[in-house]
Amino acid sequence: MIVVGGGNAALCAALSASERVKRVLVLERANEAEAGGNSRFTAGLFRIAYNGPEDLKTVIPDLTDDEIGNSDFGTYNEEQFLDDMGRITEYRCDPDLTEILVKRSLPTAQWMQKRGVRFTAAWGRQAFKVDGKFKFWGGLILEAVGGGPGLVASETELAKKAGIEIRYGARALSLLADDSGVHGVVVRHQGKTQELKARAVVLAAGGFQANTEWRTRYLGPGWELAKVRGTRFNTGDGIRMALDIGAAPYGNWSGCHAVAWDRNAPETGDLAVGDGFQKHSYPWGVYINAEGKRFVDEGADFRNYTYAKYGRVILGQPKQFAWQVFDAKVKPQLRDEYRIRQVTKITANTLEELVSKMDDTDQKTALETLKKYNAAVRTDIPFNPNVKDGRGTEGLEVNKSNWANTLDAPPFEAYAVTCGITFSFGGLRINNDAQVISSDGECIPGLFAAGELVGGIFWFNYPGGSGLTQGAVFGRIAGASAAKSVS
Numbered sequence: 001m002i003v004v005g006g007g008n009a010a011l012c013a014a015l016s017a018s019e020r021v022k023r024v025l026v027l028e029r030a031n032e033a034e035a036g037g038n039s040r041f042t043a044g045l046f047r048i049a050y051n052g053p054e055d056l057k058t059v060i061p062d063l064t065d066d067e068i069g070n071s072d073f074g075t076y077n078e079e080q081f082l083d084d085m086g087r088i089t090e091y092r093c094d095p096d097l098t099e100i101l102v103k104r105s106l107p108t109a110q111w112m113q114k115r116g117v118r119f120t121a122a123w124g125r126q127a128f129k130v131d132g133k134f135k136f137w138g139g140l141i142l143e144a145v146g147g148g149p150g151l152v153a154s155e156t157e158l159a160k161k162a163g164i165e166i167r168y169g170a171r172a173l174s175l176l177a178d179d180s181g182v183h184g185v186v187v188r189h190q191g192k193t194q195e196l197k198a199r200a201v202v203l204a205a206g207g208f209q210a211n212t213e214w215r216t217r218y219l220g221p222g223w224e225l226a227k228v229r230g231t232r233f234n235t236g237d238g239i240r241m242a243l244d245i246g247a248a249p250y251g252n253w254s255g256c257h258a259v260a261w262d263r264n265a266p267e268t269g270d271l272a273v274g275d276g277f278q279k280h281s282y283p284w285g286v287y288i289n290a291e292g293k294r295f296v297d298e299g300a301d302f303r304n305y306t307y308a309k310y311g312r313v314i315l316g317q318p319k320q321f322a323w324q325v326f327d328a329k330v331k332p333q334l335r336d337e338y339r340i341r342q343v344t345k346i347t348a349n350t351l352e353e354l355v356s357k358m359d360d361t362d363q364k365t366a367l368e369t370l371k372k373y374n375a376a377v378r379t380d381i382p383f384n385p386n387v388k389d390g391r392g393t394e395g396l397e398v399n400k401s402n403w404a405n406t407l408d409a410p411p412f413e414a415y416a417v418t419c420g421i422t423f424s425f426g427g428l429r430i431n432n433d434a435q436v437i438s439s440d441g442e443c444i445p446g447l448f449a450a451g452e453l454v455g456g457i458f459w460f461n462y463p464g465g466s467g468l469t470q471g472a473v474f475g476r477i478a479g480a481s482a483a484k485s486v487s
């Protein structure tokens, strides 16, 4: 069996297949130093359905009684996960695939844990301390130990231990296919193009976000101007190879996951910085664009439910950038990524001084906007970051619904961000066994798919932490189905 790709979906597929099949070969386009796809760039957050600490203990067995006592994990049951998927995707998500994603989320994490992947609770990123207790929010608890790099390193080690061969620097170019299905791949490895025969192929080669031309072709004009947050290797090869032999395109081809990302970040991801270029604390401040205006409700919902669609909103602003403005009151609440060295930031002791440092911006309008915003805040409602506190603004052209703090405590800070694309939503159509479906509606024998290159699950937006879960759930299914088909 051949698995194309070297990220979380591919490695889960390979591990799952190896439970049934002896010879599993993983083809990873990147060299070993850059291997691991987008999965390696992540924080390692997995969205799973759980009913409380008992469920969490099945995936985090070393969770201590003290830790449980000091944390309010709440619950995030299957209905909540399903509701989030429906609401966030405007009810377009494929019902069958979404139900599998949700229902298999906990069992898949349990399977990963049994195979040797270690998890912890995301105290650092997803909880705030209230009355001495860490209260989790946003339905997101589970984090791989060591984040994305730790996840990929552990999955790679487990794969090698299971006898799976990983060939680095091996770019799959096309599928070997005839009327009876798929029989292998054409690959270029160390400068040589060769045919590799296999009885089944799992495609897990990521989306097309790192392909500037496809981005502009499918996501629309202007998308060539976005930065790529993760790996430079996800250029849509897996999708193209399958479409070339008649696979059906599926899902939100003009949609993608895109976030606020440092304006001066490199064109594609830098593993040394990882996800540090992202700037996710906007719910505690305000956005100002080059015209000096606010343009989006920063507090419409918890960050996990808005961050993935706001990248597109920023890309749509004049000069494709915006400022995130904060004052000293919320500084302790800003995420770690605001304290990295590679940051585009200005500071000042007055709002007048702050706007004077805003290059490329209508400074006069920016000052007026900040003052109008300050005057519109419902200060009678207390600020509470753990709930949608309803502390909004009133009477503005663009109101802020929650967490509206006045900007009045110096020093003030502003961070320049642009749009960073994470992954494309459109991709291949699979059935419940992760078999790739043709445009005639039939299974393509011998071809399976998982991860970013599967379409139909995410539309318009995305609940944070679902990408790794999707790759793991469908990777595991694809590996098992492919193995079953050959044994």
Ligand SMILES: Cc1cc2nc3c(=O)[nH]c(=O)nc-3n(C[C@H](O)[C@H](O)[C@H](O)COP(=O)(O)OP(=O)(O)OC[C@H]3O[C@@H](n4cnc5c(N)ncnc54)[C@H](O)[C@@H]3O)c2cc1C
Residues within 6 Å of the ligand: 004, 005, 006, 007, 008, 009, 010, 027, 028, 029, 030, 035, 036, 037, 038, 039, 040, 041, 042, 043, 044, 045, 046, 047, 170, 171, 172, 173, 204, 205, 206, 207, 229, 230, 231, 233, 234, 235, 237, 238, 274, 275, 422, 423, 450, 451, 452, 453, 464, 465, 466, 467, 468, 469, 471
């Ligand atoms: C900065 C950042 C932070 C993120 N944080 C999170 C998070 O905390 N939680 C979460 O759930 N999601 C997160 N995501 C999204 C998440 O990374 C993806 O949804 C998920 O990792 C996709 O897994 P995958 O295996 O499908 O793709 P990838 O991990 O990208 O793997 C695709 C692989 O295919 C290889 N490949 C490409 N073309 C070929 C070819 N022709 N031949 C052979 N190999 C090929 C690539 O080299 C790569 O190894 C984040 C993404 C980024 C960029």
